[in-house]
Amino acid sequence: MLFKLGQVVATPGALRAIEENNVDSWSLLQRHANGDWGCVPEEDKLENQLSVENGYRVMSSYPLNEQGDKLWIITEADRSSTCLLLPEEY
Known part of the structure; x- marks a missing residue:
């Protein structure tokens, strides 16, 4: 694990999408914490x-389904919390 997740929370929309698409959110959280940022551009990976390394906010994006819906995971700079949300909820 590259960093701590802190308290893990999720928006109602994200919870609905996770359930509807049968997504293993714990697997995505593990990928996020281990530096697999999902489907983000190369400059965002960098x-x-x-x-x-510098203690700033970290963001990952993972596909939920074939239609291209995505789930974002954002860990705050102070590592106090990590939020699962849909892009439109940002």
């Missing part, structure tokens, strides 16, 4: 690496 930014996340710098954020881990």
Whole structure:
């Protein structure tokens, strides 16, 4: 694990989407904490690496289904919490 997740929370929309798409959210959280940022552009991957090293906010994006819906995972800079949310809830 590259960083602590803190308290893990999720928006109602994210919880609904996780359930509807039968997604293993714990697996995604593990990927996030281990530096697998999912489907983010290369520059965001590099930014996340710098954020881990310097204690800034970290964000990952994972596909939920074939239609292209995504789930975002954001860990706050102070590592107090990690939130699962849909992009439109940001």
